[in-house]
Amino acid sequence: MAAPVDQILEGNRRAIARLISQLENNQPAALDILVELYAHTGRAYLVGITGAPGTGKSTLVNELAKLYRAQDQTVAVLSIDPTSPFTGGAILGDRIRLKDLAGDPGIFIRSMATRGSLGGLARAAADAIKVFDAAGFEIIIIETVGVGQAEVEIARLAHSVIVVEAPGLGDEVQAIKAGLLEIADVFVVNKADRDGVDRTVAALKMMLDLTQDGPAKPSLHHGALLDISSPPQASAAETRWQPPICKTIATTGAGVDTVSEALAQHRAYQQSSGLLAQREQTRLMFEIEQILKERLLAGLMSKLSQPQLNAIVTQVTERQLDPYTAVETLLRLGEDHGS
């Protein structure tokens, strides 16, 4: 039997699924495999896709995956769901989707639930992406359900981000667009056979025009301490990317080809402008920072005793100590023990 690393590199589906589960469960042996796989990553193109509930995101992902398969590209889909422990995972994921592609070895679907902390999810998603990448999948689609901060995290994982809208979802959704403007590389207005599609497109255009002369796209790496700035790229700034707006009817597949073309253009634009390398660097810096925080915390905790911790938390609960001073105290205790 081949070693796990070789099995993954050969694209063995069972080995892929097993490794991702082991990584989700923080198994140390799985991490060793991932470390070995890392040299084989960096070839896949990572597409993030997000949007409010009811926009038809899942159907669009389905159609986009089919289109890539028709172009003979291999596709992995990582679907991040707000599932609960009660329903046991994958509500929107594997169950109902991509029936047409069942049995096709060129596609792999995986759901991941948002049970733990967002940090934990981001790490698990980043790990799964590495496994797919090493296994040779050319396109990796990362899909999130829901709107909100999770989307910014997803944008950190992807090379191109699609934001899906649909007509007639009410004012609140219009407002949310504003929050997604800054992360969208491609807009899709799905359900384009519905009333109000032109209004939705016009509203998006207006918002995009408003930001035209505005400040440059903010960095996704806010507040990070690993602040390694790349040299300024005048050429990229001169020809700033204009997120195109694609109209689709995902249920019939209409317009999905325009989405894959927009993605191809965005990929080419990022490659020629050098922005892809920059984005890749930001992505990896963020990942390093997350792992670093977990490791540092684990290191400190290993130096402290449970009674020490209990005593401090009790003081905070009873308002004898504030959380910030508590942290300084814990750090000092860790240092004393370390020396």
Add this chain to the structure above:
Amino acid sequence: MAAPVDQILEGNRRAIARLISQLENNQPAALDILVELYAHTGRAYLVGITGAPGTGKSTLVNELAKLYRAQDQTVAVLSIDPTSPFTGGAILGDRIRLKDLAGDPGIFIRSMATRGSLGGLARAAADAIKVFDAAGFEIIIIETVGVGQAEVEIARLAHSVIVVEAPGLGDEVQAIKAGLLEIADVFVVNKADRDGVDRTVAALKMMLDLTQDGPAKPSLHHGALLDISSPPQASAAETRWQPPICKTIATTGAGVDTVSEALAQHRAYQQSSGLLAQREQTRLMFEIEQILKERLLAGLMSKLSQPQLNAIVTQVTERQLDPYTAVETLLRLGEDHGS
């Protein structure tokens, strides 16, 4: 002029607003004030409210705040918005809401944008809550826009969590309910004058019944290292809280009184069962953990030089080094420098 700490304790609105802004911007002087204020916190009751876009959450918050004011309780509302730097904050927040209460010193509305990292937002929200609490606000409502992981974070901040639903938002929203089941203490089906309200209520009831005999509510403190377990509480387990389902028409105010009654019952239940103290402990442990991670990272970074960091990130980008090994290398460099 009174010192900032005294101004906050006296409920000076300008001082409150200023301090929250300073905390959002990580100003060290603001942190000193917060540390002094901490002993005066722990009196407010924290209500989280969440739900998908289009459920009418904001209107409900508005009405709930009015109701509490009519009962002579002071209310602070912290509205967490997915705004963008382009629109400059508070899309759904202060602008359109609570016009009826303008000029009432017993209410304070504050919006907070989800621009930075979620960790940063959670900390900023936790800090704002402390300021409101110290300033004497009796009820603090924390409202999020959107669905997804952010909600779990919000649940970590609150004593009672309201999940808002509405009829006719489509299948995807139905599915999302599953993810919110575990954090809901009170369900509200808003827009109860719409078709399909009974179906929505029935679907919620069914899901709640399904989980009746299921496992106990999962801890919100997944994967945390500060794992301080409280003594098991047999009495609480015997009389497990059944999240009530309230029907409202927030636009007319109908049914909003049932929501405040449900909240009062949940508060009383948690107090008598000892769960409130447990929840407060979990909340504060999570907060300590977040601050600890930031401080540890800052501590390590201060020991490393920019060229050292750059070299390692470059190796990771070029796939000569994987992120996990990179982290170990950074930790070792930090230790070498420290000793």
